[in-house]
Amino acid sequence: MIPLSVVIITKNEEKNIADALESVRDAAEIVIFDSFSTDKTLEICKKYTDKIFQKEWQGYAKQKQSAVDIAKNRWVLILDADERVTAELKNEIKNAIENDGFDGFYLPRKNFFLGKWIKHSGWWPDYTLRVFKKDSGHMEEREVHEKIILNGSAAYLKNHLEHYTYTSISEFIKKMDNYSSLSAREMEKNGVSAGIFDLTIKPLATFIKMFFIRMGFMDGLHGLILAVFYSYYTFLKYAKTWEMSKK
DSSP: OEEEEEEEEEOTTTTTTHHHHHTTTTTTEEEEEEEESSSSSSHTTTTTOEEEEEEEOHHHHHHHHHHHOOOOSSEEEETTEEEEOHHHHHHHHHHHHTOOSSSSEEEEEEETTTTTTTTTTOSSSSOEEEEGGGGGEEOOOOOSSOOESSSSOEEEEESSSEEOOOOHHHHHHHHHHHHHHHHHHHHHHHTTTOOOOHHHHHHHHHHHIIIIIIHHHHHHHHHHHHHHHHHHHHHHHHOHHHHHHHO
């Protein structure tokens, strides 16, 4: 058994949640924090844990922090429904937290886009802080792209977390629209304005960075599509920021 609490936030994740839960079924505790799913998400979750809580959506950071607050163990792993913990990573996490030399650990993520592992484009190794001592970390209050703020030392683990993101173009476009709105709201709160430079040069710079500098071309058409979409995402978030300023 892995001596930690795994926390997962959910909303209509019946396609993903079973594989995520199966990958951590030997954790000491699994906490599900659900935003009133209307599909079979909770039915599936009940097969793995009785620690299921529900609350209306409050944003990514607040929702995850609420789940962390409920966790009973000293160590916490934040897992998304479309992520999987490999057997090798579980063993490494177990050894790392038993040695107790650090307050948190960064995990490399193996990101899949339309079924393909993206090895370039800035998507690998994509280190993310996910394992931490509950009393040493908290979620940063952001609209989107939230992260754990750690009060202590951290180390990097070698074995990867699998992330099965964006299984279709339509899903990507839908999430891109949502995330760009959240990013625009975050920028507006921080007093960031948007002008002609942001709407022209920055999207182009995003494409050049992903496709050429970070060698997205090595990922083939998948890399090209990602670079184009992230360029458009950059345009969208600044266009929406500009729109908000006009209102």
